[in-house]
Every structure is written in C-alpha cells, then in structure tokens.
Amino acid sequence: MRILHTSDWHLGQELYGHDRGPEHDVFLQWLLETIDAREVDALIITGDIYDVVNPPIEAQQRFYRFLNSALSQSDHMQIVVIGGNHDSGSRVELPKALLPHNRVYLVGGMPRAVGVVDPAGAILELKDKYGVTGAVCAAIPYLRPGDLPAGQSGSNPVAQLYAASIQAANQRASGVPVIATGHLHIAGGAVSELSERRIFVGGEEAVSADIFPSDVAYVALGHLHNPQLIPGSTLIRYAGSPFPLSSTERGYEHSVVLLDLSGGGSVPTLIRTPRPVPFLRVPNDGFASLAEIESLLAALPLPEVPSNLRPFLEIAITMDSPIPDLRQRIDAALQGKPVRLTRLLRQSNAVASDGQPGSATKELSEFDPLQVFVRRYMKEYGVEPPEPLKKAFLQLVAALAESGPDQTASGAA
Ligand SMILES: [Mn+2]
Structure with a gap:
C-alpha cells in the first residue's frame, strides 16, 4: 500500500499582490505525474487546501480540475482531504455528492451523527489496486471548539477525541495498519513566522505528540509549513507546504511524503517538489x-x-x-x-x-499582534504582561482571524 502525503497548498494565495496560481499549476502537474510514476494508491491532503475561507473561483476550479485529472488517470487511487484552519469546512465538503464516494473522502469538519460528534464517522478504509484494504485511516480534520468533548479535568479534550477515533479505527482494522491525520500544532514543531496563523484547540496553542499511540503506523499532519518529523512513539510527519508561502519559508526543502505501508511497518521517502519561482x-x-x-x-x-x-x-x-x-x-x-x-x-x-x-x-x-500588545502594555505599566493575559490575547486574535470579514458559513460549530 503506497500513500502520498501532502499539505498546506493554500490555493488562491496572493503574496503582496502577486498571484501564486502559476506556481500551483506547476506543483499540481508535477503531483499528477508523481502519483502516476510512483503508482500511488491513496493521496492524503492534510488541510489548508485554500488560503482563505472564501477563495477566488480560479482557486476552486484549480482544485476541482486536479481532482478530476487524478481520478481519471488511475482507476483506483483514493483521495482523502481534511479541512485546515484556513478552510471553510463546508466549502471543502461542497462537491461531495458529485464525486465517487468510494474514491474521494472530503472531511472538512469533524463528522457528526444526529448533531453529535462521531469519531467513527471519520474512519475510512484505503484499498490497494486489488481492492484489498491496506490501511484504515482516522481522517481527523482541524478541530473547532464545538468538536471537542467537554473537558474532564486533567485530560486534554484533543487527546480524548484522538483516543476515541483511533480506538474506532483499531476496531475496523483487524491487523491492517492504522494511520491518522490532523491539522494542528504539535508541541516542539518548528513554526514559520508570517506563515501559519496561530491556532488554539481546546484552549492550548500546542498539543503534545503523546496523543498519538505507538500502534498507529503513521500520523499525517498539516499546519506547520516546514516539512518535519515530530519525535514521538510513532512516525509523525508534517508534509509542509509545496513551495514557500512567505519569505520565511524560502530556505525550506519543500517536499511530499511517499509512504510504503505494510504489516511490517511504514517506510517514508521524501520527494522534493519543484520550485518554479525563486x-x-x-x-x-x-x-x-x-x-x-x-x-x-x-x-x-x-x-x-x-x-x-x-x-x-x-x-x-x-x-x-x-x-x-x-x-x-x-x-x-x-x-x-x-x-x-x-x-x-x-x-x-x-x-x-x-x-x-x-x-x-x-x-x-x-510586528506580530502579540509584540504590539506587549509593547503597548509595557508602555502603560512598565512591565511585561502576565502569561495568562498574553495567552488570552492570543486566543482573541486567533478567534478574530477565524471569524474575519471573509468568513462565510463554515464547519464551525
Ligand atoms: Mn497552512
């Protein structure tokens, strides 16, 4: 079973007024050729498909053209797409009814059954070219406040939700490798200034890698733009963005992850992406x-x-x-x-x-908003603001970024 993991495309992005569309076209063409040449069975895209919740029409057309080409060039490759913090969950899921339900899985927001979060609803079976299940995937998207269980004191709600999903995946797997996805900030990951919007899930900015148990064969992550391995009890990787989305990212070795999965374990190979624009x-x-x-x-x-x-x-x-x-x-x-x-x-x-x-x-x-806040506070009181106040300020900024003027009906609870 061969999986290709990519992330953080940010279709529709503009860099100081310059259109990134031509670069996305080069990347997507390269991706189609790579999928074909490497005989990929499943493609996993871990969120931030679009740069904003209301992306330009051209960006959405680009995505749908890609889906169409990817589906028609192979007779079995499956595509798993999860929503990121930049995406509108419902926009990601919008074309669901038009796409073959056994080949494209659009998980814009955390699945619900009769209004209640349903961890089992995020479990998918990925099949090889012979139609045999080669992996069971817990396709968890970016989590919004209403997706999380009410906190029992002492246990992290994100950890609880992952534990429930992975348990549901294990029940379906019966010996087949289990993989999980996420669009979140894992503690210890290298962040890119000016690139990733800060997120708070369950009141915390970063979640511990301990939430992924060793019996999961691979964790495919999105959000951080620098491709990286996260130390943990299993193989956890951020695929990273396909090319620099800000000047901070210009030194990164942008890549996608090719993953060979078997009962014996998972072997990742990084493939460098093209950089058409220096x-x-x-x-x-x-x-x-x-x-x-x-x-x-x-x-x-x-x-x-x-x-x-x-x-x-x-x-x-x-x-x-x-x-x-x-x-x-x-x-x-x-x-x-x-x-x-x-x-x-x-x-x-x-x-x-x-x-x-x-x-x-x-x-x-x-300056980032926190630096402005700290300077203003120091001017007023002569000391740095206390940590809880800084955290409250950052949460406010994150909430504003998600409900900004370009926010439409989204997967948000
Ligand atoms: Mn991103």
Missing part, C-alpha cells in the same frame, strides 16, 4: 545600505522568464537617517528587471523612543 532577498541575510543594495541589484543575475514566473524579491535596507525618495530609488534600481518586489524592509540605525535601535521605522505589519 525567492530572492537582497542582501541574502541581514540588512544593507541603499548604496550597497543598488549595487547588489545591478549585479543580480536575472534570466528572462514569463512574467508570472518571475522571481520574488525582498529588500532589507538599513538607514542612518530617513531617505525621502527611497521608494523611487528602489523602483529606479529595479527598472526593467524581470523580478517581482514583495517586501521592502526598513531598519533605522537611529535609536527609537522605546530605546530599541531599529524599531523607529519598523512598520506595523512587521
């Missing part, structure tokens, strides 16, 4: 003066490519004093170059009123 930064690390940046830009080797595949460029500039025509000078240095500017980071050498060099000209968007 992510450049000038300078490569840290900051440089305008004069240095102008000469680095002049020397930048930039081959001519179609305009929608031009490299992204982030510029980080340090200044001793404000440069009134900064933007014009950067524009002039980039004139005619086949490159797409994303961020222009500014650092001032002047010492700001908060005593921190470099913060004087930092833009609000370069």
Whole structure:
C-alpha cells in the first residue's frame, strides 16, 4: 500500500499582490505525474487546501480540475482531504455528492451523527489496486471548539477525541495498519513566522505528540509549513507546504511524503517538489545600505522568464537617517528587471523612543499582534504582561482571524 502525503497548498494565495496560481499549476502537474510514476494508491491532503475561507473561483476550479485529472488517470487511487484552519469546512465538503464516494473522502469538519460528534464517522478504509484494504485511516480534520468533548479535568479534550477515533479505527482494522491525520500544532514543531496563523484547540496553542499511540503506523499532519518529523512513539510527519508561502519559508526543502505501508511497518521517502519561482532577498541575510543594495541589484543575475514566473524579491535596507525618495530609488534600481518586489524592509540605525535601535521605522505589519500588545502594555505599566493575559490575547486574535470579514458559513460549530 503506497500513500502520498501532502499539505498546506493554500490555493488562491496572493503574496503582496502577486498571484501564486502559476506556481500551483506547476506543483499540481508535477503531483499528477508523481502519483502516476510512483503508482500511488491513496493521496492524503492534510488541510489548508485554500488560503482563505472564501477563495477566488480560479482557486476552486484549480482544485476541482486536479481532482478530476487524478481520478481519471488511475482507476483506483483514493483521495482523502481534511479541512485546515484556513478552510471553510463546508466549502471543502461542497462537491461531495458529485464525486465517487468510494474514491474521494472530503472531511472538512469533524463528522457528526444526529448533531453529535462521531469519531467513527471519520474512519475510512484505503484499498490497494486489488481492492484489498491496506490501511484504515482516522481522517481527523482541524478541530473547532464545538468538536471537542467537554473537558474532564486533567485530560486534554484533543487527546480524548484522538483516543476515541483511533480506538474506532483499531476496531475496523483487524491487523491492517492504522494511520491518522490532523491539522494542528504539535508541541516542539518548528513554526514559520508570517506563515501559519496561530491556532488554539481546546484552549492550548500546542498539543503534545503523546496523543498519538505507538500502534498507529503513521500520523499525517498539516499546519506547520516546514516539512518535519515530530519525535514521538510513532512516525509523525508534517508534509509542509509545496513551495514557500512567505519569505520565511524560502530556505525550506519543500517536499511530499511517499509512504510504503505494510504489516511490517511504514517506510517514508521524501520527494522534493519543484520550485518554479525563486525567492530572492537582497542582501541574502541581514540588512544593507541603499548604496550597497543598488549595487547588489545591478549585479543580480536575472534570466528572462514569463512574467508570472518571475522571481520574488525582498529588500532589507538599513538607514542612518530617513531617505525621502527611497521608494523611487528602489523602483529606479529595479527598472526593467524581470523580478517581482514583495517586501521592502526598513531598519533605522537611529535609536527609537522605546530605546530599541531599529524599531523607529519598523512598520506595523512587521510586528506580530502579540509584540504590539506587549509593547503597548509595557508602555502603560512598565512591565511585561502576565502569561495568562498574553495567552488570552492570543486566543482573541486567533478567534478574530477565524471569524474575519471573509468568513462565510463554515464547519464551525
Ligand atoms: Mn497552512
């Protein structure tokens, strides 16, 4: 039984106004070819299919075209899709009735039976090309507050829900390997600044890897964008995003996981994904003066490519004093170059009123909300806010992000 695990596609994403569609097309074409060449039996996509709950029509068409091509190029490959924190659960499940029920499993939100969360409803049997069940999958999506059992003191509600689902999977498995999915933040995972929206499930930002028992053969995770193995009592992996979704991710070795499952265990192989658009930064690390940046830009080797595949460029500039025509000078240095500017980071050498060099000209968007809150609190009270207050603030920010202006009816309880 061969499974391919991928995650966090974020279809419909825009990077500082630049469309990522052409990169998604390259990735999805590569994925179709890889699935075919490697004779994959089941594809698992662990959430954040779309970047926002209300994705553009083009992004949804791209997803449906992919499903259609993947189904028609193989006569048995199954596709499991779980909802992520960026997805609307009901949007993920929308085309369910149009798709073959024994080949595509869309689990946008935690399944319910007569209104009550039903862990057994998330259990699927994945079959090999001979129609023999090769794995039983507990397809758990991103969990929203109403999905979790009322907390008994001392036990984590996420752990309880996983325990119930894995138990239901084991009952169905009778010796066949059990795998589980999730879209959550496991403690110890490496996060990507500016990329993943903070989430709180069951009141906690991160959940312990202990929730996955050793009798599960593989745990396929989504949410963290850096492909990574999570230490635990079994094989737990974040597949990561297919290409950099922010400048923070530009150094990652983006990949998908190919998993060979047998009674004897599971063997993962990472396959690097294509990166059709380079992510450049000038300078490569840290900051440089305008004069240095102008000469680095002049020397930048930039081959001519179609305009929608031009490299992204982030510029980080340090200044001793404000440069009134900064933007014009950067524009002039980039004139005619086949490159797409994303961020222009500014650092001032002047010492700001908060005593921190470099913060004087930092833009609000370069701070995360917690940093703004901490600075404001310190200005008022002279000390850092207490930890419970910071946590309450982060929960509020996470709740706002999920119920923002682009929120429509979703799987949220
Ligand atoms: Mn994501």
